Amino acid sequence: xxxxxxxxxxxxxxxxxxxxxxxxxxxxxxxxxxxxxxxxxxxxxxxxxxxxxxxxxxxxxxxxxxxxxxxxxxxxxxxxxxxxxxxxxxxxxxxxxxxxxxxxxxxxxxxxxxxxxxxxxxxxxxxxxxxxxxxxxxxxxxxxxxxxxxxxxxxxxxxxxxxxxxxxxxxxxxxxxxxxxxxxxxxxxxxxxxxxxxxxxxxxxxxxxxxxxxxxxxxxxxxxxxxxxxxxxxxxxxxxxxxxxxxxxxxxxxxxxxxxxxxxxxxxxxxxxxxxxxxxxxxxxxxxxxxxxxxxxxxxxxxxxxxxxxxxxxxxxxxxxxxxxxxxxxxxxxxxxxxxxxxxxxxxxxxxxxxxxxxxxxxxxxxxxxxxxxxxxxxxxxxxxxxxxxxxxxxxxxxxxxxxxxxxxxxxxxxxxxxxxxxxxxxxxx
Numbered sequence: 354x355x356x357x358x359x360x361x362x363x364x365x366x367x368x369x370x371x372x373x374x375x376x377x378x379x380x381x382x383x384x385x386x387x388x389x390x391x392x393x394x395x396x397x398x399x400x401x402x403x404x405x406x407x408x409x410x411x412x413x414x415x416x417x418x419x420x421x422x423x424x425x426x427x428x429x430x431x432x433x434x435x436x437x438x439x440x441x442x443x444x445x446x447x448x449x450x451x452x453x454x455x456x457x458x459x460x461x462x463x464x465x466x467x468x469x470x471x472x473x474x475x476x477x478x479x480x481x482x483x484x485x486x487x488x489x490x491x492x493x494x495x496x497x498x499x500x501x502x503x504x505x506x507x508x509x510x511x512x513x514x515x516x517x518x519x520x521x522x523x524x525x526x527x528x529x530x531x532x533x534x535x536x537x538x539x540x541x542x543x544x545x546x547x548x549x550x551x552x553x554x555x556x557x558x559x560x561x562x563x564x565x566x567x568x569x570x571x572x573x574x575x576x577x578x579x580x581x582x583x584x585x586x587x588x589x590x591x592x593x594x595x596x597x598x599x600x601x602x603x604x605x606x607x608x609x610x611x612x613x614x615x616x617x618x619x620x621x622x623x624x625x626x627x628x629x630x631x632x633x634x635x636x637x638x639x640x641x642x643x644x645x646x647x648x649x650x651x652x653x654x655x656x657x658x659x660x661x662x663x664x665x666x667x668x669x670x671x672x673x674x675x676x677x678x679x680x681x682x683x684x685x686x687x688x689x690x691x692x693x694x695x696x697x698x699x700x701x702x703x704x705x706x707x708x709x710x711x712x713x714x715x716x717x718x719x720x721x722x723x724x725x726x727x728x729x730x731x732x733x734x735x736x737x738x739x740x741x742x743x744x745x746x747x748x749x750x751x752x753x754x755x756x757x758x759x760x761x762x763x764x765x766x767x768x769x770x771x772x773x774x775x776x777x778x779x780x781x782x783x
Contacts, residue, residue, distance in 0.1 A: 503629025585714025587741025624683020
């Protein structure tokens with residue numbers, strides 16, 4: 354997919370590193386923020402939902418699972434079905450479906466209808482998210498591709514810092530149904546903005562499903578997707594059991610943990626933008642390796658310091674968690690950019706599969722981390738997480754070697770793509 358319609362408006366000024374972000378990218382950020390808030394905020398209002406609908410809290414917790422599974426399973430299918438549609442149609446249509454699903458959730462008379470609404474919301478988010486990342490990458494000026502991807506990724510991370518706390522406050526003040534309306538309002542603003550400011554972008558060229566799945570016949574692509582699932586398992590594990598880890602390392606409990614969780618989110622937002630700049634400066638493969646080393650170092654240090662002693666002063670624990678958030682939540686732009694460099698006309702499908710791999714890892718992190726916690730206590734969780742990340746690092750290295758993911762190959766590919774864009778721009782100017 355290309356984005357010729359976006360280039361005349363930006364012209365050569367869009368290549369400047371200090372050029373302002375286009376309105377359509379900010380709208381994608383807001384849409385991603387709405388998706389992230391909807392996914393994460395439910396966990397904070399489960400007791401309110403359970404009490405209102407007269408179900409147990411574990412049963413209410415399946416609303417989180419339903420959204421995640423719908424996203425993980427629906428993303429590749431939705432990408433295949435919508436590949437040929439104009440990008441604005443996909444984004445605004447999925448955004449509208451997401452809005453309606455959350456309004457239906459707010460009006461749900463019982464647990465069953467609410468569960469169904471969560472599934473529809475997950476499918477809508479699964480349809481729009483890969484398209485949002487693909488548009489951000491392919492429509493970006495050549496030297497800012499990583500940063501444009503980082504903006505969309507930061508929308509998801511910002512939900513931790515702003516969306517979830519605000520949603521929890523709304524839930525306490527106005528009830529859980531108001532939270533669903535809040536999410537619907539966020540998504541409606543984003544969808545309307547995209548309908549207005551996003552120029553018409555074509556879908557993929559007509560082709561056989563076999564051709565669109567061609568990237569999956571490459572060993573490096575399959576290996577990288579498997580590595581992403583393992584990395585997501587290890588990366589998310591420490592966050593799922595952050596209360597136990599922070600309690601063991603810094604004797605931090607209860608409300609004292611809230612600032613540290615906020616610090617993780619803020620560090621994650623910063624990490625996304627740092628990673629985006631690293632992609633532009635170093636190439637996607639080297640940026641991935643750099644951030645993966647950080648993702649590995651954070652839980653490894655948690656486990657090591659826990660074995661050596663503790664509890665430590667709160668600033669030490671906070672520094673470890675900030676390091677964790679910076680690299681773990683900032684890793685996504687590099688992985689998306691690397692896969693997009695191998696899309697060969699299948700950008701949405703590869704991003705959808707990548708997101709599915711991440712959500713699969715997220716779903717596994719709770720169970721595997723729980724086994725580690727039961728078997729070895731709080732320190733076993735970051736130790737297990739570090740083991741998963743180390744395994745993913747080995748798999749990613751194998752993918753890079755198989756697919757020629759060195760910096761030199763990345764730079765050559767980027768230069769060829771940039772030359773093509775320059776030629777198209779010169780033809781348009783002429």
